[in-house]
Amino acid sequence: MSANTCEHEWKIIDAKDGFIITEKCFHCNDIREYFARELAPPKEEYREGPHYYNFMAAAQTIQFDLFCEKCGTVVSLSNLMAIMQCEHCIDSCPLNLISQSAEEQKIWAYGALCYATPDGKEGTLNIEQLRALNEFFNARIRSVGKKILILPGFFRADPANCKAIILTDVGMLPEDEDL
Amino acid sequence: MTIAELMKKVNMTPMSKLFDKEITGGLVTDMVSDVMKTGQAGNLWVTVQTNKKVIAAANLVDITAIVITQGKKVDADVLQAADKVEITIFSTPMTSWDFVGQTHALGIRIEPYGQPK
Numbered sequence: 001m002s003a004n005t006c007e008h009e010w011k012i013i014d015a016k017d018g019f020i021i022t023e024k025c026f027h028c029n030d031i032r033e034y035f036a037r038e039l040a041p042p043k044e045e046y047r048e049g050p051h052y053y054n055f056m057a058a059a060q061t062i063q064f065d066l067f068c069e070k071c072g073t074v075v076s077l078s079n080l081m082a083i084m085q086c087e088h089c090i091d092s093c094p095l096n097l098i099s100q101s102a103e104e105q106k107i108w109a110y111g112a113l114c115y116a117t118p119d120g121k122e123g124t125l126n127i128e129q130l131r132a133l134n135e136f137f138n139a140r141i142r143s144v145g146k147k148i149l150i151l152p153g154f155f156r157a158d159p160a161n162c163k164a165i166i167l168t169d170v171g172m173l174p175e176d177e178d179l
Numbered sequence: 180m181t182i183a184e185l186m187k188k189v190n191m192t193p194m195s196k197l198f199d200k201e202i203t204g205g206l207v208t209d210m211v212s213d214v215m216k217t218g219q220a221g222n223l224w225v226t227v228q229t230n231k232k233v234i235a236a237a238n239l240v241d242i243t244a245i246v247i248t249q250g251k252k253v254d255a256d257v258l259q260a261a262d263k264v265e266i267t268i269f270s271t272p273m274t275s276w277d278f279v280g281q282t283h284a285l286g287i288r289i290e291p292y293g294q295p296k
Contacts, residue, residue, distance in 0.1 A: 103263075167212075
């Protein structure tokens with residue numbers, strides 16, 4: 001069956017446990033995040049070009065891809081950092097507006113947060129990734145009338161002050177620190 | 180077995196509104212990432228975690244109820260969030276180990292980190 005006509009049946013493959021590491025350059029205050037597949041979060045200071053990065057925080061998480069058991073399509077989600085749920089902290093935030101109106105129809109909206117692109121811009125999932133993630137979670141739902149809606153994380157109006165619930169595991173290890 | 184039927188047989192008390200649903204099995208873990216990875220619709224989630232993240236993760240994979248073990252207290256805002264998404268939160272004084280043992284004896288299979296594929 002071709003990927004275009006397939007009614008995909010997604011399953012998680014290549015699930016990797018690891019940490020979202022947040023670091024900051026103490027010269028220019030650049031903050032960056034990346035996925036580290038190590039048993040403990042790396043905390044070493046290091047220099048990269050003009051930057052001197054210091055460890056700020058770590059949160060346990062998983063990284064995974066999706067595989068269609070019917071057509072064999074694989075969708076990589078290596079740029080997906082975490083899934084978050086809106087806490088309605090800013091009235092005018094697009095994610096809040098969509099979440100609140102969707103909830104009235106038992107549609108539960110979540111945001112997909114991504115790692116920044118190599119040039120430092122906010123990352124986002126492409127349409128193929130978003131579609132696969134939505135299909136994967138909705139295929140698991142059994143409650144009548146309930147749906148999940150995964151939206152791009154850039155719908156947040158003010159990421160720096162956003163109070164969303166981020167689905168990572170924090171405080172589960174002695175060396176684990178708050179994200 | 181439904182949640183209401185299980186309540187009659189195991190020492191567990193609803194802390195939020197009771198939504199009686201069919202139980203398909205369950206998982207015992209304190210990690211939300213395990214639930215996202217292996218949680219199935221209709222599962223009971225047995226945990227000591229009482230953070231609001233638990234509700235967001237459970238709702239994402241359509242967990243039927245959450246059982247907080249060791250009698251841990253749950254904040255009112257977490258209970259309200261559970262009501263909103265129609266997931267019942269139970270409290271039991273038992274450890275996760277003892278709770279899983281009792282439900283297993285009743286034919287409900289609760290796996291560490293979720294159902295085997």
